[in-house]
Amino acid sequence: MSEQLEGYVIYSKEYNNEIPFGVVSNDYECNAITNYIPSRLKEYLVEIEDKRFFEHNGIDLKGISRALVENVKAGKIVQGGSTITQQLARNILKDNRKSLLRKVRETIKAIQLEKRYSKEEILNLYFNNVYFGKNLRGIRAAGLYYFGKEVEKLNQSELLYLLTIIRGPNFYTQKPEIAAKRLHFISNSLHDKKLISRNRNQKNLKAKFNISNNQLLNIKSVSVPFITENTDSNKKKIVSTIDLKIQNFAKQFVSDSKYPVSIIAIKNNKVVAFASSYGTDYPFIYKSNVGSTLKPFLYCYLRDNGVTKFEKFNAYKNNFNWEVREVGSYKSQLNLSEALFYSNNNTFLNAANNTNIEESLSYLANIFNHDKKEFYPSSILGATKNGISLFELASAYSTFFSPKNLSDSKIECLSILNRIFADKLGFTIENAFLKTGTTNDNKDRFAILGEAELTFAVLRNENELNDESKEGGFIFQIRRSFSSFFNTDKNYKWI
Structure with missing residues (x-):
């Protein structure tokens, strides 16, 4: 069906105005x-x-x-x-x-x-x-x-x-x-x-002509269903969910990056912006392991299923005898709150294994609407059989932490993610959150951040500049770009 939309013009709805910003095109040319x-x-x-x-x-x-x-x-x-x-x-x-x-x-x-x-x-x-x-x-x-x-x-x-x-x-x-x-x-x-x-x-x-040079984004047909509000086949027109202000920010974020990056934003369960160094379909079709970005979901599951706030777990070794990479050495024993803040893998592996690891995996599969067979014990560390797309990751956070669906454990989790936001980005906004994640060899690096209604998911691919640190220049770019974006309005409230 999306292939049949080739050549349709995509509009963004701004108040009572509709503004063209893209054309459905699988080619490098813009053919409306x-x-x-x-x-x-x-x-x-x-x-x-x-x-x-x-x-x-x-x-x-x-x-x-x-x-x-x-x-x-x-x-x-x-x-x-x-x-x-x-x-x-x-x-x-x-x-x-x-x-x-x-x-x-x-x-x-x-x-x-x-x-x-x-x-x-x-x-x-x-x-x-x-x-x-x-x-x-x-x-x-x-x-x-x-x-x-x-x-x-x-x-x-x-x-x-x-x-x-x-x-x-x-x-x-x-x-x-x-x-x-x-x-x-x-x-x-x-x-x-x-x-x-x-x-x-x-x-x-x-006649005097005012040539405007309005740039139109070429949008791959596979991306169209994710951003469509309604379609007019007679006018060859699609009204999208895109917010132009946020979309322009996303495009600039990609343009400013010295690394290949992708970004997607979801507001009230709708895609409002997306951009990528690899094409407009990439945030929707590229799937990979997502590292520690799954830990907030697991935190809430474990807290709701018997793990107390102060219960300690081994932070250096795990019951699977796996050699897992940790950010650094802290305490030998950590509770879940500390483990989430420091992104400690061993603590989460031990807590999940002590509770019911199969139920933990079913819980994750349900959140992402994936088959349970795609999740296995290493999914506690962010690995899945078929991977998770940036769109799926952003959608999961947006839905899970929706202000309309907050439990005590989610509020508790968000308070920790708010501390991570302040610690990594260097400025404080009430109720803003951040969680980062990396895959093996730092090949893919993720950052999920936002506030009550708006969730951003960012992916950086490759390790072109031999950046061996856990997050390196990636977090610097997040800090630089999002400090101005978030500071435009500090009135973010979940409850």
């Missing part, structure tokens, strides 16, 4: 599609690019001959012989090489298009596939990028501007004076052919 192409725009295109469009079968021999004569007269290329159908073929093939092979392929494709589609359908395909520079394809993507408008809201001057840059978008957008001259030429030509009025032509000649 639309069912609405103004009939006048099609008329203008035919007049400017291919006057015999409705007469030829995709190849206009007369047009080629005429262009050849004019080019010989001028001693340079002043006219092109390509029909609209050939231009469409070139855009579909995505091949702009000046070679005989390309021309042959383009010609064959043009003839195939003419046999398969009506002239009207070819014009619609043209405007949904034509290249507009900046990795933009289609009139809709161009309108949103250059003017921040859907096609139906573009005025005639703006439509003519887009027609103007079709022949060389990267050239014309860099040469506004030359673009203006060509637009004036096109407008005067259309006026001479009585396709636009004298008054309209005068307005076009006086």
